[in-house]
Amino acid sequence: MNLNINGDDHEINVETEMPLLWVLRDEIGLTGTKFGCGIAQCGACTVHIDGQPVRSCSYPVGQVKGKVTTIEGLGSPGVLSKVQEAWIDNQTPQCGYCQSGQIMSATALLSNNPSPTDDDIDRAMKGNICRCGSYPRIRASIHAAAKAMKETGA
Amino acid sequence: MSKLGTITRRTFFVTSTAVVGGALFGTYKYKQPVPNPLLDGDDAIDPDFASPNPYIKIDKDGVTVITPRAEMGQGVHSTLAMMVAEELDLDWRTIKTEHGPASNSYYMSIMIEAMVGHQYDYSTSTQFKRRLTHIPAKFLGIQMTGGSMSTPDGFVKMRSAGASARLVLIQAAAIEWSVDPDSLTTEDGFVINPVNNEKLAYTALAVKAAEIDAPSHPPLRDPSRWRYIGKSVPRVDIPAKVDGTAEFAIDVKLEGMLHATIKMSPRFGAGIKSSDTSKAAAMPGVEKIITLKNEGFAVIANNTWRAFKAANAISVEWETASYPAEQAGIMKAYEASFNSEPNGKFDVKGDIDLYFADVGDFIEAEYRVPHLAHSTMEPMTAVAQVKDGRVDIWAGNQAPVVIRDAIMKIGDYKASDVHIHTTFLGGGFGRRAESDFTLAAYNIAAQTDGRPVKVTWSREEDIQHDFYRPAAIARFKGVMGEKKPAAIDVQIASPSIMLSMSKRGPIPAIGPDKLIAEGTAGQPDDIDHMRIQTFAPKLDIPVGFWRSVGASFNGFLHESFMDELAASKNIDPIAMRLEMFGDLAPPGNKVVEKVAQMAQWNGREGINGTDNDRGRGFAYTLSFGAHTAQIIDVSMTKQGIKIDKIYCAVDVGVAIDPRNIEAQIQSGIIYGLSSAMTGEITFADGKVVQSNYHDYPAMRIHQVPEIEVTILENNPQITGVGEPGTPPSIPALANAIFALTGQRIRELPMNKHVEFV
Ligand code: FES
Ligand code: FES
Numbered sequence: 001m002n003l004n005i006n007g008d009d010h011e012i013n014v015e016t017e018m019p020l021l022w023v024l025r026d027e028i029g030l031t032g033t034k035f036g037c038g039i040a041q042c043g044a045c046t047v048h049i050d051g052q053p054v055r056s057c058s059y060p061v062g063q064v065k066g067k068v069t070t071i072e073g074l075g076s077p078g079v080l081s082k083v084q085e086a087w088i089d090n091q092t093p094q095c096g097y098c099q100s101g102q103i104m105s106a107t108a109l110l111s112n113n114p115s116p117t118d119d120d121i122d123r124a125m126k127g128n129i130c131r132c133g134s135y136p137r138i139r140a141s142i143h144a145a146a147k148a149m150k151e152t153g154a
Numbered sequence: 155m156s157k158l159g160t161i162t163r164r165t166f167f168v169t170s171t172a173v174v175g176g177a178l179f180g181t182y183k184y185k186q187p188v189p190n191p192l193l194d195g196d197d198a199i200d201p202d203f204a205s206p207n208p209y210i211k212i213d214k215d216g217v218t219v220i221t222p223r224a225e226m227g228q229g230v231h232s233t234l235a236m237m238v239a240e241e242l243d244l245d246w247r248t249i250k251t252e253h254g255p256a257s258n259s260y261y262m263s264i265m266i267e268a269m270v271g272h273q274y275d276y277s278t279s280t281q282f283k284r285r286l287t288h289i290p291a292k293f294l295g296i297q298m299t300g301g302s303m304s305t306p307d308g309f310v311k312m313r314s315a316g317a318s319a320r321l322v323l324i325q326a327a328a329i330e331w332s333v334d335p336d337s338l339t340t341e342d343g344f345v346i347n348p349v350n351n352e353k354l355a356y357t358a359l360a361v362k363a364a365e366i367d368a369p370s371h372p373p374l375r376d377p378s379r380w381r382y383i384g385k386s387v388p389r390v391d392i393p394a395k396v397d398g399t400a401e402f403a404i405d406v407k408l409e410g411m412l413h414a415t416i417k418m419s420p421r422f423g424a425g426i427k428s429s430d431t432s433k434a435a436a437m438p439g440v441e442k443i444i445t446l447k448n449e450g451f452a453v454i455a456n457n458t459w460r461a462f463k464a465a466n467a468i469s470v471e472w473e474t475a476s477y478p479a480e481q482a483g484i485m486k487a488y489e490a491s492f493n494s495e496p497n498g499k500f501d502v503k504g505d506i507d508l509y510f511a512d513v514g515d516f517i518e519a520e521y522r523v524p525h526l527a528h529s530t531m532e533p534m535t536a537v538a539q540v541k542d543g544r545v546d547i548w549a550g551n552q553a554p555v556v557i558r559d560a561i562m563k564i565g566d567y568k569a570s571d572v573h574i575h576t577t578f579l580g581g582g583f584g585r586r587a588e589s590d591f592t593l594a595a596y597n598i599a600a601q602t603d604g605r606p607v608k609v610t611w612s613r614e615e616d617i618q619h620d621f622y623r624p625a626a627i628a629r630f631k632g633v634m635g636e637k638k639p640a641a642i643d644v645q646i647a648s649p650s651i652m653l654s655m656s657k658r659g660p661i662p663a664i665g666p667d668k669l670i671a672e673g674t675a676g677q678p679d680d681i682d683h684m685r686i687q688t689f690a691p692k693l694d695i696p697v698g699f700w701r702s703v704g705a706s707f708n709g710f711l712h713e714s715f716m717d718e719l720a721a722s723k724n725i726d727p728i729a730m731r732l733e734m735f736g737d738l739a740p741p742g743n744k745v746v747e748k749v750a751q752m753a754q755w756n757g758r759e760g761i762n763g764t765d766n767d768r769g770r771g772f773a774y775t776l777s778f779g780a781h782t783a784q785i786i787d788v789s790m791t792k793q794g795i796k797i798d799k800i801y802c803a804v805d806v807g808v809a810i811d812p813r814n815i816e817a818q819i820q821s822g823i824i825y826g827l828s829s830a831m832t833g834e835i836t837f838a839d840g841k842v843v844q845s846n847y848h849d850y851p852a853m854r855i856h857q858v859p860e861i862e863v864t865i866l867e868n869n870p871q872i873t874g875v876g877e878p879g880t881p882p883s884i885p886a887l888a889n890a891i892f893a894l895t896g897q898r899i900r901e902l903p904m905n906k907h908v909e910f911v
Binding site for chain 1: 225226227228229386388389391392393394395396397398399400402404405407413438457458459460462529530531532533578579580581582583610612613813814817818820821822823824825828846847848852853854855856858860861
């Protein structure tokens with residue numbers, strides 16, 4: 001089957017029920033997307049399919065119809081996205097393991113809703129666990145990214 | 155201090171040094187510099203770099219600071235690099251950091267300091283005894299990360315490393331220019347001659363500097379000249395953690411690598427009775443299934459998901475466990491332990507039996523806390539390769555030399571044959587101080603004909619094969635005086651973590667286990683009659699270090715009961731706490747006063763006494779040397795109790811990077827509250843019941859309010875910050891719920907008794 005990931009086509013030959021996560025990580029070698037629970041509970045494996053956030057650990061690769069974007073595909077080559085920049089400015093990550101998933105969820109939120117309220121953030125982000133408890137800075141980073149995106153029209 | 159208290163403390167000290175034969179080691183040998191592992195074995199003999207000490211490597215491409223503590227989210231690489239940069243005059247933007255090799259040279263020198271005296275005791279004689287423990291610590295040579303020790307351990311070491319490297323570089327430049335070294339200065343990675351403004355980059359001086367002996371005790375700068383310490387710098391590890399390139403063990407890629415997982419006995423210590431692996435072995439992608447001693451299986455495949463699937467397809471009947479199969483039976487064993495000899499007695503003051511025999515009214519309460527799993531975000535993972543007499547392990551780990559030594563023993567290797575590559579840790583919290591997952595990876599790789607293998611645990615294996623924070627039962631008796639407690643008598647039953655660890659690690663367990671009581675004992679409580687006795691039920695359920703260890707539950711026990719005592723006489727808990735300090739710990743008074751001011755504290759019930767739908771709770775714990783006071787505000791909503799705001803004042807002695815300290819304190823609080831609200835590991839049929847985030851939940855973003863942190867620097871000594879945020883968070887929430895609802899929560903997790911948003 002053919003998968004379009006971050007703009008590149010990949011021909012892969014695996015069981016259709018293999019979760020997208022393990023195709024990305026073990027077959028293609030894109031390890032920025034993380035494994036946390038395998039049962040759609042933690043959000044560490046969040047990627048986009050046609051811009052919508054999905055839990056790749058529970059998404060059979062055979063059902064992927066659209067274009068997949070992973071953390072490696074955010075921004076443009078050599079340039080971070082506004083969300084990633086905000087994450088650095090606010091010194092958000094701790095161990096960092098959950099952060100790819102957090103950033104993918106936040107990116108999807110901001111593309112649907114350019115000025116999210118705290119309640120909007122709660123709703124969009126509560127599927128993403130951070131065991132290090134970086135939540136206060138995740139919230140601050142989303143607000144900061146929203147502002148930056150508005151200012152630059154990005 | 156009573157006489158008995160003094161004797162008890164001295165006894166601990168003697169025991170702690172005797173453990174490692176402290177008296178045998180002369181200070182002469184202690185004062186020898188440690189060998190430099192960077193100039194050793196196959197990691198060295200590169201003529202193009204200088205390494206004046208084990209912490210700094212300078213080559214033509216730049217300066218690398220070896221930060222030999224596990225980067226598990228606490229920002230330790232940046233903290234330690236700041237200390238070096240401060241003395242070496244480096245430009246922060248150019249600094250590179252590395253975990254470095256496993257080496258005894260990176261030993262934790264303050265590892266057994268905590269056995270000496272009370273944390274709030276900074277008398278000259280106690281400080282002297284603390285320093286003496288550095289001698290046996292050096293001979294133990296344990297490189298580890300934990301106990302909030304990296305910052306205080308590194309504070310002099312890392313600055314000295316920077317200062318000695320600077321002197322060497324200055325000397326190298328002085329030779330180059332034929333001038334007096336004393337006439338030269340340094341700035342942002344250059345040696346400068348102020349006379350003619352000539353500059354030489356450290357990188358250009360590396361080869362010459364390599365030939366110069368570094369001074370071992372260079373003078374350190376006066377704090378008034380600090381440029382980095384006390385300011386916030388961008389953490390060096392963060393850019394890679396936002397673009398997906400940060401390498402955790404689970405991300406390591408090697409040529410020809412296999413993907414494996416494990417399926418271990420769900421009953422601790424119980425082996426395989428019968429099994430059938432044929433179905434699993436025939437599944438697609440499976441290369442091989444092996445047994446790991448008699449304790450479980452490893453499935454080796456060409457893809458992690460295929461390995462997981464096959465592991466589920468192994469049918470196996472396990473032996474029964476030695477401990478009671480059901481949770482109720484386990485707690486019975488805890489209860490029974492109260493009738494055995496105490497494991498330890500702490501903070502014994504006055505005559506408690508006589509006092510209670512005479513007194514009429516006293517308050518009694520029993521508290522219970524459950525076992526807890528760490529549930530680091532990255533499940534246990536390690537990569538191993540065993541080839542041509544050489545072992546390589548890639549793992550996020552908190553104790554590399556312990557892993558190295560264990561592998562040397564199992565496979566009869568020399569230290570130089572075993573290479574531990576420490577990657578970033580996807581969370582540690584104490585779990586990655588254990589070597590089980592790395593040794594399993596080694597044992598699997600020993601059977602793959604030299605091919606590297608990545609061993610990833612499922613979340614279920616991770617939660618069900620932890621070294622748990624032990625459960626505990628505590629029985630309190632107390633008498634409230636006019637302004638503060640007059641007497642408290644405490645019994646705590648909880649298994650000894652040190653005993654459990656001694657069965658699998660290098661540190662023997664001798665004498666009472668102080669960890670069972672730490673956080674109830676050792677608090678600056680100026681109470682006339684006091685006794686804390688511990689009881690250690692023996693069960694073969696593995697227990698280990700969990701963020702803040704004994705204080706993780708003792709903070710809750712002690713501070714909840716203090717709140718009960720205060721409430722019994724309608725006394726303000728903060729006023730009572732300030733009374734209780736006496737003159738034992740002035741920095742403690744300061745954090746309590748500070749947090750009260752931050753929250754505009756005006757009593758526990760209702761913010762400013764006006765709003766009955768709100769409650770606030772206060773708690774204070776001294777842990778890991780850091781006085782920490784918190785106030786939590788809660789309110790009742792239709793969906794349940796909501797945490798509205800958290801205030802914390804913490805005294806760290808010297809704040810290296812305030813922005814990072816804030817993050818760590820918030821992190822510790824959220825980790826504590828996660829456990830308080832919903833965290834519980836229970837047993838049925840000898841197996842852990844919980845298996846994943848649906849039944850072992852973590853706090854989520856909608857539950858976390860604003861957390862305001864104020865950092866104070868009154869403590870006479872610098873402290874770490876990874877753990878102190880955790881202990882007071884739990885009782886502050888329980889006390890807030892009491893203020894809100896009148897319900898006293900004496901059993902964790904709290905969601906057994908109340909509902910949360
Ligand atoms: S790994 Fe997919 S949601 Fe946790
Ligand atoms: S940063 Fe460690 S789990 Fe989120």
